[in-house]
Amino acid sequence: MADILSGKEVAKNIKENIKKEVVELNNVGISPTLGILRVGQNSDDIAYEKSILKNCDSVGIVAKVYELEESISTEGLLEIIEKLNQDMDIHGILIFRPLPKHIDEEQINNTISSLKDVDCMNPLNLEKVFEGDMDGFAPCTPKAAMKIMEFYDIPLEGAKVSVVNRSMVVGKPLSMMLLGKNATVTICHSRTKDLKKVTKSSDIVVTALGRAKYFDEGYFNENSVIIDVGISLDKGGNISGDVDFDNVNTKVKSITPVPGGVGSVTTSILLGHVVVACKHLK
Amino acid sequence: MADILSGKEVAKNIKENIKKEVVELNNVGISPTLGILRVGQNSDDIAYEKSILKNCDSVGIVAKVYELEESISTEGLLEIIEKLNQDMDIHGILIFRPLPKHIDEEQINNTISSLKDVDCMNPLNLEKVFEGDMDGFAPCTPKAAMKIMEFYDIPLEGAKVSVVNRSMVVGKPLSMMLLGKNATVTICHSRTKDLKKVTKSSDIVVTALGRAKYFDEGYFNENSVIIDVGISLDKGGNISGDVDFDNVNTKVKSITPVPGGVGSVTTSILLGHVVVACKHLK
Structure with missing residues (x-):
């Protein structure tokens, strides 16, 4: 029989380490916070959102969901991203994909601050992966x-x-x-x-x-x-x-x-x- | 005997096409121009520069060399790049490498306009190559x-x-x-x-x-x-x-x-x- 490489074991181990780090940050008055942007009511997005909220909760990360209308314009979405980029209380930004077709995804990706781009959408982070630099956020x-x-x-x-x-x-x-x-x-x-x-x-x-x-x-x-x-x-x-x-x-x-x-x-x-x-x- | 894949033949073919395109651009009053930045007097750089000037000349591309002191600061170099980025008469920017060690190469690469980055140094162009998008400038x-x-x-x-x-x-x-x-x-x-x-x-x-x-x-x-x-x-x-x-x-x-x-x-x-x-x- 083959050895079973259980992902659950790995995830457990990673999460235990994260929990400790979150406690340390909390102790100095910082609450690691993920901003989640959901455009529309796609059921896959909602299911994924639920799972992420549960996971964030389990390690002590704060999650803030920004629910946006399906009809939001590229400019409207960019404005919200810019606000989150500047918000010192938001550390990571996650945007569910695919976005509605009328949204210019390239502009969105270029606008997410590379420092908050936890899902690796900004080309600067992708280029770092290409270079073999693991300092940025990899997919x-x-x-x-x-x-x-x-x-x-x-x-x-x-x-x-x-x-x-x-x-x-x-x-x-x-x-x-x-x-x-x-x-x-x-x-x-x-x-x-x-x-x-x-x-x-x-x-x-x-x-x-x-x-x-x-x-x-x-x-x-x-x-x-x-x-x-x-x-x-x-x-x-x-x-x-x-x-x-x-x-x-x-x-x-x-x-x-x-x-x-x-x-x-x-x-x-x-x-x-x-x-x-x-x-x-x- | 193996077939010899002569690069000279390929280059000749590419240059002939470039010449035609340059003539067309000249006919509407545009002179395709390459800005070359050379920092210091490295003999390899000077040899490469000569070869590029000769090549530019052979197809009708204008080349402008900007000779800079070896001691130039990162800020000084960035300022010149910004100027070339904005200069509507410069279409491509080439900077010889390696740069002196005191220069912050990452800042330099990020600053070259991706639209003039003919030597593919800007991470945005590298990321396009990674993505398989051949619209940017590939190395x-x-x-x-x-x-x-x-x-x-x-x-x-x-x-x-x-x-x-x-x-x-x-x-x-x-x-x-x-x-x-x-x-x-x-x-x-x-x-x-x-x-x-x-x-x-x-x-x-x-x-x-x-x-x-x-x-x-x-x-x-x-x-x-x-x-x-x-x-x-x-x-x-x-x-x-x-x-x-x-x-x-x-x-x-x-x-x-x-x-x-x-x-x-x-x-x-x-x-x-x-x-x-x-x-x-x-």
Whole structure:
């Protein structure tokens, strides 16, 4: 049986550290605070908001939700962001995506203060990730994947890693982070020829396809470490990763479950960013 | 014998197109102009400056050199950049590197107008490359490598490409550009294990190590396409690429020579950027 790389364990560990840091900040009169901007009443946004509020609460971070009309203009939204940028009591800013189509997202991203940009939307923070500078705020999902590998002492130095995703929120930033740890990284995608051969000859495979149970045992070897970032519904309507867990589980070295894997860690990365922002700004 | 992928041919072609565009701009009273900032009297800078002036002249681009004292402060340099940013008669800004150690390079890079940043120093332009957006100005060397592959119709879609370099001026931006063409990219570096195996099983190998004749035939296969970005001196004091050209030349499909390869194309990319900047700004 493969080792199960539980994200819940990692998240627990991160949150315990955050809690301590929040107490220390509270002791000097500072309340780390996340400003959440929600435009409209999208049910996914509302569900995500609830989960973030609960998570913030669990570590002592204050969350302030700014509910905005679906019809708000780009200028209107920019004005609110500018206000939050200047508000010394707000340390992190999170804006739910996707925004309504009439909003100029590029302007929004450029306007969020890079110092409060806990969700890594400002190009200055993205460029830092590209450069391998981990001082800025990196996107939460790839950072969660990295945290899992760090927590479970998965050796990255010289490791052959396949990343099956080339997006700006997962594959590209993750590849940069892996390079920073001296892994040899192959970035794969839908046009990759003979993907099976690439992943099978890798030490670590990170998948983020969003296709339930796409990868069976044929894609891996007995020493494979699998980090499954995909979350989608399988034919039976159950939440599933990209990897056919039941098929693969007995034939590889270790694997993250879905649910309970990378997704469980993402929000704790965001919470950690709020504390970091708070410390930099205080 | 391998096909020789001459950079000179590519540069000639690019320059011919630039010349035509310059004439068109001149016809409507616009002179595409590059502002060159040189701090101090570094002999490498002076040699590069001469070559750029000659190249600008050959296509009709005006070049203005701003010679600055080695002792100039960051503030002093920023002031000059701001002036050039606002000068409607300057379309591109090039600053020779490395700058003296007392200069805050990050501030300099952030200050160059992203619209005039023909050498891709502003993080906003770098982030665009990361994103795969080719609308900004990409670093000249990786773009030159891409131009050579384009000129010689080297298929990139689905191709396995090894990039042996992970710097911000070559390896990382090049990898993003290759991904944009749907290649499967493996980013290699000094810590890569069994590099030979990786390069030998690739369709295309791009090397930028800066070690003369490091790669012999053992790193390639008979269908390898080699793009050699390295330029250094071999034991005999001759300019050489990373690849042992004489050893490899008869055993691969095609190869760029050094000199006369990627390096020959780089300046024409820069000239092209000046024309693009000029058109956007007019």
